[in-house]
Each structure stands twice: as C-alpha cells, then as structure tokens.
Amino acid sequence: MPRRSSPPRLERDRKRPSEGNWYIYWTEGRRSREHSTGTGDRDQAELYFAEWKLRRFRPERAVEPHEFYVADAISHYLAKRLDDVTDPERLANAAKPIIRFFDGYSVGDINDALIKEYCQKRRKGRGDKGLKDGTLRRELSLLSTAIRRAEEDQLITRKIAVRLPPKPEGRIRFLTCEEALTLIRVSRSFDSPLQDGVPTESKTEHLTLFLRIGLLTGQRKEAILSLRWSDIDFDSNIIYWNPIGRRRTKKERPSSRLPARLRKYLLRRRRRFPEDEFVITHRGKSLQNIKRAFRTAVVAAGLETDGDRKVVPHILRHTCATWLMQKGAPKWDACGFLGMTLETLEKNYGHHHPDHQRGAADAI
Template structure:
C-alpha cells in the first residue's frame, strides 16, 4: 500500500548545504525531489506555488460552466505577478473583478454580463477596458495552460478617441495659481504640475520620483531608476528643463530630509487626483466632459508645446519616452498657432 501524498516540503539540497532549494514530496509511494534552481527562499516559494498549481491540473479539462471566475483570476495572479514590473496595477484592476464575478463561472462571461460589469463600476471607458483586459488575459492564460476545455471571450467597450486636450499658456498659469490655494496640497501640487508641463512624464512616474534619481548638478533625471524593470512605458533619462530646475532646487532646500520629490508631511503621495481636480475647478477650467483637464493633460501639453517650438520629432519621442507612432497618432494634427506656452507660462 502506497504512502499518502503529504504536503511538499521546501528545503535546501539535502546533499549540498550550499546548493539550490529543492521541493521534496511523496508520489506513488516513493520519495521524490524537484530542484527550484535558485538559492533564494523567496524565489523558491514562487516556483513551489507554480509547481503546486501545475500538479493539481485536472486530467480531464472541465467545461467553462464548471470553473469559477475568481479561481481563474487567482490563478492568473499567482502566475503573472512575479513577472511584471508593476504588479500593483494588476492587483488594483483585479479587486473589483473579484467582487463582481464572485460565485459566477466562466460560462457566465457574455457580452451582456460584461456590459453589466461596466454599468456596475461606473468608471471611465479606458478604466473598463483595462480591467476587462486583465480578465481577458486571465481567461486566456487559464485556457492556454490547459485548465479548461475551451477558451472564453471577454467583451470590452469600444475604445474612445484619444484625449487631445492640452493647455494654452494662460490656462497653465491659472492652474498653477489655483494649485497654490488648494488646502494641504499648496506645497507639492504646483511642483507636480510644473514637472508634468515641463518634463511631460506620466503621473505615476512623477509621484514615484526620488531625489536619488535626480542629478541637480548636471541637470539630469532618470525616470527609470535602478531596480525597476523596463516596460513599454519607455521611461527615459532626460535633461532637466532650465525652467524646472529652479523649482526642484527650491523644493530640495525646503525639504532636505525627504526621499521622494513629492511628499506630504514627509510621506510619498499615493495619488494626486483629488487635489488636482480641486485646482482645476478653482482655475475655472473644464472639470467634466471630453475636454476636462486631468493629470495626463500635462503630458499632452508638454508634447504640444514642444511641437509648436519646432522640436525634432525624434527628440520629442526620446524626451517623453514614447514611440513615433504614438506621437503621430496623438499629436500629428497639432499645428503651431502661437509661441511656446512654456515660455509664456514659466
């Protein structure tokens, strides 16, 4: 009679104390072992988790109507999170998916239920596309790994026209002045706006910026610091615009102990959305509709101002960390109709 299959154990190679971690387990009445090919306990735990999932793969693949959506999403996170540069984005998108699809099966994912999810969330179209895109990726991974008998289609809302809203010089001035009046944000919000307008980087890149990533003496910023995986977001290393340099030096003098550039009471900011919206309203700019001003508008504005100055498109792509295709799709229709907004606003 074979021994019962116990819980697999993770240990350093029993034959070599300086070797890799091994998974020791019992199967078919025999003791077996599997190398994780790593000496890191953390990495070995991830290998063990993936191996356990594969070990429990069903011999007969179930029908989508027998598989819970929540199981598929959890499987996807175990497989995917260790391999992506920004796992928080997937976690953030997965939370509402887990809530809505709780106790529902893959067979219940239809065009109608996807539309129902969109109405339940009451978020922007791009947010819905991103979240349902995570669900689609999870379903695809589950099917590709042989965990279900057939693939499941996820229906996303149609893509909207890209936002082309950008600020004229007088609008930028109003926004900066309004930001100085926003309670509890008057110190950091104007600098966020200045960095966005003059450096053209995305919100998350600005909020995560640390002083160690900035060389004030030589005027350089590394938007993709050591330790962060390179992604399609193409964060570059760029010179600091002259008008921005003075704002950064002033901030450094005022908060010399802070690790991050943008902080509140010494702590890094999770988001800027609420205080930014208040500044937009105080400035009398559009806060609703297709022309509303959002943090990403700063990036559009920077790109537009650069094009209006006649800066070479290759230089713009390098400075903003975007592809030539993206630049053409979003800004190819812009024509210079007044002098550089950056010069007038700053």
C-alpha cells in the same frame, strides 16, 4: 439529493457582520465550510482569499473551461500580478465588478450573450452618468488576460475568447498657457499654517512642484511620484526616469534633459527639504497618488472636472507634447524627451507642428 458544491466566496463574519473579520465560505457536498482570513480589512482579505484559493484549489492537471470558475481565474491572475504592477489598486478595482457579476459562472460559460449582459448591467448600474466604453474595455481585457494566463499556467485546457467593446478615441485635451498658469497659481494660493511663527509646508506645495514637473517634462503621474533625488544629475542636467534596479514595465521611461526652467524649482525644493528621499513628498512622506489635491486645484481654477474635457493628471503629458509640437521642436527630439514613439506623436500631436502638411499646403 446531495447539495451542490458552491465556489468559495468572501463575506464578513456571519456571526458578527458589522465588526468581525472577513471569512471564506463554501460548501462541499452536504457540508458548509468556513475559514477566517484573520483580518477585518477588505483589501488584505481579498489578497489572502486569492492566495488561499491558489493553494487549496489548484488542479493537478489542466481542466476543461466549464470546470474552472471565472472567480478562480481572476484570483489566480491577481495573485500573480498585484506585486508587479505600478498601480495595484487600479487593477484590483477593475477586477471587482468582474468577480461580482461572474460569481458562480465557469470560464466555459462565457459567450457573447453573457458579455453583452455584463456590459448592459454595468452601464445601467451607473445611472445617468453612464459608463464609458473605455472602462468596460479595461475590465473585460482583465478577464481575457486572466483566462489566457490560466491556460498558460496549465489550469485550463484552452482559452475562451472575450469580445471587447471597440477601442474609444483617445482624449487629447491639453492646457493652454493661460490655463496652466492659473492651475499653478491656485495651487500656490492655499495659506501656509504658522508653527512657532514660521511658515510650514503648505497643504498643496507638493502639488505645485508636481504640476511644474509634469508640464515641463511630460512624464506620467507614476514616474513623477516615484522620482528620487538620486535619479537627478544636476551636474549633467539629466533626469533618470528608469534607474537601474527599477522594475521595468511596458510604459517606457527615458532619461531626459533637465529643463532650465525646472532646475531652479527642484534645487529650491532640495534646499528646503534635504532629508527627503523622494522629490514629491508631503510632510516628509512620499505619495502614492495625488488625485485629491489635483482635483482641488482644478476646481479652484475653474477647469472641467467631468466629461471629455475633464482635467486629470495625465493631461500634463498631453500638454507638454502639444507645446513641443507648437514650438516646432524636432519630432525625434520630442519622442526621446517624452519616451513616446514617433507614430504616437504624429498621430496625436503632429497636427500642432508648424510644419504639419506645409509642403502639401504650399504646393496647392
């Protein structure tokens, strides 16, 4: 009886598993086959693997879902999307547990029972810490989108529905003024090393500026880290968060007024590092993430690092929106400043506004 063909999989070189390159292994009929990715880096190997499968295994016509592997659908989607998203690492990380669990399954095998088994296994794998529904929803949304993309690109004849966990309630934790000041203060408290008797850039000096920009503009982490000096018009006091030539995403980035309280900090940074292209840099280099430095400051400030009140960079946006409402800012002005819809503002932050339900309360 002929050996059943198996889908290609990525493994470390079986002859040198501790130090070799990553290889693609699969079987066709009675023969085992292998192909080197030419790299020992797992992330680069994953990208090569996805592109290799697209070149070698793309069907000449759309096939039935039971003839198309889930891993191939995910690989196809990643190859199409990784270069277009603002956070490719997050997308790739969401795909890894999907690929591991559904290895060997076809798209046609997906049903409610299999999705339930996936959710149970993922929750069990996290032990006592558990796995939040939001994480499961994000992972399974990727699976659903990959299947839909496979149908749109005529790889499969029809899509298969993926039932998602219920959408969790949004986490609207915000910082009080005292908490925000403490966070900024501890970010400035790390000693600057001396070089030839002159203080150099401190370990978390860039974090202090990041905190101030986040609190005073309410923009997302990615927008702040990608902000260039050329995007700031100091004469007109306008920040262009979405300049011409930047790739557009579904996350709106408005042009916003430069707050006077922030302007002086930006000008000070500009004078200190006139050669930098980006506003947030460390030792002259732009940053892709600020998670580690942010967590260090959160711990030093005695703020929460776990649970529903966990303090993460996105809380700076929640804080700015909340403060605007508490100060009674006109809602349309706040929406334009934050790049947020009126519906989202009213739903999540409107109750902080001094005029919230005032008419009803006064009428009672």
